Amino acid sequence: MSLHDQDDPALRCAQEERLRAVWAAPKGIFLKWTDCNNDAVGAWYVLTGFVFMLFAGVLGLLMRTQLAVPENDLIGPATFNQLFTLHGSMMMFLFAVPMFEAVSIILLPQLLGARDLPFPRLSAFGYWSFLLGGVFVGGSILFNAAPDGGWFMYPPLTTRTDLSGIGADIWMLGLSFIEVSSIAAAVELIVGVLKCRPPGMRLNLMPLYAWYILVVAVMILFAFPPLIAGDVLFEMERLLNWPFFDATRGGDPLLWQHLFWIFGHPEVYIVFLPSIALFAMLVPTFARRHLLGYPWIVLAAVGTAFLSFGLWVHHMFTTGLPKISLGFFSAASEAVAIPTAVQIFVFIATLWAGRVNWSTPLLYATGSLGVFVIGGLTGVMVAVVPFDWQAHDTYFVVAHLHYVLIGGTLLPLFAGLYYYWPLITGKKLSDRLGRLAFWILFAGVNLCFFPMHLSGLMGMPRRVFTYPEELGLGDLNMASTAGAFLFAAGVAVICLDMCLSPRRPLANRNPWNAGTLEWLAHPQDEHWGIRSIPLIESRYPIWDQPDFMRKVDEGRYFLPDAEEGRRETIVTSVIDARPLAVIRLGTPAWVPMLTAFVLGSVFILTTYHLYGLALIGSVLTLACVVWWLWTGTAEIPEKPSKPIGHGLELPLYISGRSAPGWWAMFITMMADATAFSGLVFGYYFFWTRHETFPPMALADGPGWFWPMVALLAGGVSWLLTLAARSANSRGATGAMALLLTGAMLAALGSGVAGLAGPWLSGLNPEAHSYPAIVWTLTLWTVAHAGLAVIMQAYVLARGLAGRMTARHDADIRNVTLFMHFFVLSVVVTYATIGLFPEVS
Amino acid sequence: MSDPAPRKWQHRLHITLWVLIVPPTAWAAHFLFSYLWAAISCAKTGHFATMPWIFIGGTVLALAVIALAGWVAWHQSRTPGDPPPHKESTRIDRLRFLATATLLLAALSTVGVIFTALPVVFLRECT
Numbered sequence: 001m002s003l004h005d006q007d008d009p010a011l012r013c014a015q016e017e018r019l020r021a022v023w024a025a026p027k028g029i030f031l032k033w034t035d036c037n038n039d040a041v042g043a044w045y046v047l048t049g050f051v052f053m054l055f056a057g058v059l060g061l062l063m064r065t066q067l068a069v070p071e072n073d074l075i076g077p078a079t080f081n082q083l084f085t086l087h088g089s090m091m092m093f094l095f096a097v098p099m100f101e102a103v104s105i106i107l108l109p110q111l112l113g114a115r116d117l118p119f120p121r122l123s124a125f126g127y128w129s130f131l132l133g134g135v136f137v138g139g140s141i142l143f144n145a146a147p148d149g150g151w152f153m154y155p156p157l158t159t160r161t162d163l164s165g166i167g168a169d170i171w172m173l174g175l176s177f178i179e180v181s182s183i184a185a186a187v188e189l190i191v192g193v194l195k196c197r198p199p200g201m202r203l204n205l206m207p208l209y210a211w212y213i214l215v216v217a218v219m220i221l222f223a224f225p226p227l228i229a230g231d232v233l234f235e236m237e238r239l240l241n242w243p244f245f246d247a248t249r250g251g252d253p254l255l256w257q258h259l260f261w262i263f264g265h266p267e268v269y270i271v272f273l274p275s276i277a278l279f280a281m282l283v284p285t286f287a288r289r290h291l292l293g294y295p296w297i298v299l300a301a302v303g304t305a306f307l308s309f310g311l312w313v314h315h316m317f318t319t320g321l322p323k324i325s326l327g328f329f330s331a332a333s334e335a336v337a338i339p340t341a342v343q344i345f346v347f348i349a350t351l352w353a354g355r356v357n358w359s360t361p362l363l364y365a366t367g368s369l370g371v372f373v374i375g376g377l378t379g380v381m382v383a384v385v386p387f388d389w390q391a392h393d394t395y396f397v398v399a400h401l402h403y404v405l406i407g408g409t410l411l412p413l414f415a416g417l418y419y420y421w422p423l424i425t426g427k428k429l430s431d432r433l434g435r436l437a438f439w440i441l442f443a444g445v446n447l448c449f450f451p452m453h454l455s456g457l458m459g460m461p462r463r464v465f466t467y468p469e470e471l472g473l474g475d476l477n478m479a480s481t482a483g484a485f486l487f488a489a490g491v492a493v494i495c496l497d498m499c500l501s502p503r504r505p506l507a508n509r510n511p512w513n514a515g516t517l518e519w520l521a522h523p524q525d526e527h528w529g530i531r532s533i534p535l536i537e538s539r540y541p542i543w544d545q546p547d548f549m550r551k552v553d554e555g556r557y558f559l560p561d562a563e564e565g566r567r568e569t570i571v572t573s574v575i576d577a578r579p580l581a582v583i584r585l586g587t588p589a590w591v592p593m594l595t596a597f598v599l600g601s602v603f604i605l606t607t608y609h610l611y612g613l614a615l616i617g618s619v620l621t622l623a624c625v626v627w628w629l630w631t632g633t634a635e636i637p638e639k640p641s642k643p644i645g646h647g648l649e650l651p652l653y654i655s656g657r658s659a660p661g662w663w664a665m666f667i668t669m670m671a672d673a674t675a676f677s678g679l680v681f682g683y684y685f686f687w688t689r690h691e692t693f694p695p696m697a698l699a700d701g702p703g704w705f706w707p708m709v710a711l712l713a714g715g716v717s718w719l720l721t722l723a724a725r726s727a728n729s730r731g732a733t734g735a736m737a738l739l740l741t742g743a744m745l746a747a748l749g750s751g752v753a754g755l756a757g758p759w760l761s762g763l764n765p766e767a768h769s770y771p772a773i774v775w776t777l778t779l780w781t782v783a784h785a786g787l788a789v790i791m792q793a794y795v796l797a798r799g800l801a802g803r804m805t806a807r808h809d810a811d812i813r814n815v816t817l818f819m820h821f822f823v824l825s826v827v828v829t830y831a832t833i834g835l836f837p838e839v840s
Numbered sequence: 841m842s843d844p845a846p847r848k849w850q851h852r853l854h855i856t857l858w859v860l861i862v863p864p865t866a867w868a869a870h871f872l873f874s875y876l877w878a879a880i881s882c883a884k885t886g887h888f889a890t891m892p893w894i895f896i897g898g899t900v901l902a903l904a905v906i907a908l909a910g911w912v913a914w915h916q917s918r919t920p921g922d923p924p925p926h927k928e929s930t931r932i933d934r935l936r937f938l939a940t941a942t943l944l945l946a947a948l949s950t951v952g953v954i955f956t957a958l959p960v961v962f963l964r965e966c967t
Contacts, residue, residue, distance in 0.1 A: 204937030306864035327959025
């Protein structure tokens with residue numbers, strides 16, 4: 001197809017009809033929930049996160065009401081404990097993180113000129129997991145069963161079943177389930193940014209939002225898995241009495257604190273950076289110029305991401321760790337102020353250099369920066385160890401964290417709401433109501449949280465349900481309560497503004513005159529994402545590339561049609577965005593929702609100790625996943641390639657390193673390996689905690705023989721899989737089948753030998769933390785051996801069914817990648833449990 | 841989108857996203873090393889050496905890696921071409937952008953490593 005063809009209006013009309021039909025949302029009261037297009041799933045996701053935020057906000061108001069006057073008896077201590085635990089947990093896990101994912105699912109394909117993200121069904125799966133887990137955790141307070149140990153759930157208070165009820169299990173298992181959906185979103189977003197950019201959008205032209213999303217999604221990969229590892233240990237202790245955190249049996253509660261805060265501190269930046277990313281989009285629009293210092297923003301995002309992993313102990317300054325360790329973390333905590341400040345100065349400089357249009361979104365953006373900077377400055381204060389010793393666990397910290405999170409996450413999201421509302425609904429929100437709400441919010445947040453600095457310094461501890469009158473904190477607390485209600489009134493005005501939106505007229509297309517791709521969207525909703533996928537030559541193509549919108553709309557760029565009636569988008573190379581292939585995207589289906597629900601049932605049933613039913617749920621989950629993969633992935637196309645316009649012909653099937661599926665496997669396994677390293681950290685942590693290792697009173701552990709057998713068998717399974725891959729690429733299906741069968745047997749053998757070590761030496765995991773951690777490492781690796789067998793069997797079946805051929809080999813390539821990680825965990829586990837006791 | 845072939849060796853280096861994270865990774869490795877060194881010394885012996893040669897060696901190594909990455913990035917960022925901002929869709933602009941970002945990260949990582957090393961200068965005891 002040449003440019004010339006697109007001059008024909010009839011052809012364009014026919015193309016639009018085909019695209020519209022292909023991307024049409026499923027209709028019907030039930031069927032519409034099978035949708036997986038990013039505009040639908042993203043909108044549900046945002047709305048659900050927003051409702052959870054309102055719910056958690058009401059919990060906050062209840063707390064402030066109780067604390068308004070001294071010795072109040074409105075709410076008892078048990079309920080109060082549930083309120084602050086759930087308020088924190090919901091705001092972090094059910095609002096801040098999912099909201100970033102939700103907004104990104106809506107915006108990212110638009111920003112990248114892609115029709116959709118590479119795995120739309122995975123987004124839908126993530127959403128349904130989030131909804132189910134969120135309702136489960138949030139709803140628990142209605143049954144007086146909510147977690148009550150603080151959002152960080154410190155043991156031993158929370159691991160002792162006589163001190164904490166079912167709430168602790170609900171927190172652990174419910175939120176673990178949501179962490180699964182976060183990691184799913186991270187996979188989707190990373191692959192989206194790296195592989196689905198439009199042709200020509202090299203790394204130096206990527207919208208800064210995409211840079212931030214890439215960085216944050218990578219942070220999720222390294223931050224969430226240690227918490228999952230912690231959750232595993234935690235539930236083993238609660239459900240099976242394995243004493244990881246019980247000091248009387250060689251455990252250590254500090255291990256939980258380490259694992260929690262390795263997650264918990266990067267988490268703060270995981271929720272902060274995406275909000276700053278919204279600024280990076282709206283500041284240039286309203287300064288009416290390119291953003292100054294593009295590489296500086298990249299420096300700031302990447303630098304903050306790295307440094308944020310060196311801060312976790314600053315939540316543990318008062319736990320008695322060696323002072324030298326505290327010194328390291330204090331230093332890193334001060335260093336992170338540098339990249340954070342760089343971003344703020346870049347925005348100020350851009351506004352200074354531009355011709356500023358003081359719109360409502362910009363008002364929110366600048367206001368939130370002011371609030372955030374106050375929180376940042378108190379952060380520099382509490383990063384100083386001696387100061388923290390004084391302020392720890394007081395309302396000073398409450399003030400600090402709310403300034404950071406409201407200034408760094410909530411208000412920027414409101415800025416984004418006012419900025420992007422026309423993109424989602426086609427209508428603008430009211431400037432009058434928006435500005436009114438802003439000033440109410442701004443006054444409210446300062447009235448609520450500024451006095452807490454003072455009450456904290458005067459000695460008011462956190463997490464108390466009341467306080468005596470003699471402390472003289474009544475006035476400050478009353479002010480805070482008044483501020484909280486003022487803030488809530490501001491949120492109510494915003495809600496009102498949104499409710500009035502349907503009555504307002506449609507806005508113009510690109511109402512803010514922005515320069516970036518997402519504003520190509522039509523006010524009248526079109527589900528196809530983008531009419532044709534453009535060639536990008538600038539960071540602000542709408543501003544800089546002549547006739548850009550018209551050319552996109554007239555289908556003069558790439559992939560303007562859907563001749564085969566399939567949902568498609570272009571895959572490009574990571575660095576330079578050279579077009580590599582056209583991929584077929586997932587279509588609406590029940591399977592993502594179903595998989596989410598059966599997986600959710602496993603977590604929920606385990607909470608109530610219904611292990612038999614949970615086992616059935618696990619089997620159903622496996623069945624759903626196999627069904628999903630078998631019917632929906634690595635499909636062999638009806639022809640090897642197709643033209644996308646301008647004389648370009650792209651393949652319809654790719655495998656290996658250039659394929660999105662390979663990247664998704666790689667990223668998932670990075671998360672898996674990170675969780676595993678959390679468990680290994682646990683083993684060596686116990687080594688530093690005990691004078692002699694393994695602890696003298698116990699047997700020497702699993703010995704070296706069986707672990708070495710397991711290691712060897714795991715290695716053989718890996719090698720045989722590699723050989724099967726090359727047999728497949730030679731077209732030798734018989735040899736491949738034989739090699740894969742051998743690989744399965746070897747993996748099976750590795751699992752059995754792995755279990756034999758601790759089993760035959762009679763290690764009792766309930767006796768002491770050492771046998772417990774040995775068993776945990778073993779079980780983790782054996783479970784992966786089981787996964788390896790399932791994957792190898794799947795690949796074998798694909799090969800025999802003719803769904804995988806010498807050229808169409810994505811399945812076996814991805815499984816080989818899994819096996820690389822598997823062999824790594826086999827070596828680390830068995831060398832650790834088998835050989836380390838010999839040398840230590 | 842056709843570019844002239846790069847002339848100097850540092851411009852021909854195979855550039856990937858991984859290069860960008862060399863300096864902060866050196867910081868992270870040094871940080872982890874410092875933490876483990878202190879934690880294990882304190883847990884196992886109750887003190888750390890008065891002249892911590894291992895620690896000094898690790899710090900110098902980390903700074904050297906960062907300096908090397910910064911040096912390569914410095915030369916790459918000076919590839920001849922149009923003045924900044926590097927916002928054209930060309931290979932040279934992409935190279936210079938990545939180089940500038942790497943250079944900035946090298947500077948930040950240097951500060952980070954020095955910050956991390958400072959407590960060892962001032963503190964002498966575990967408790």
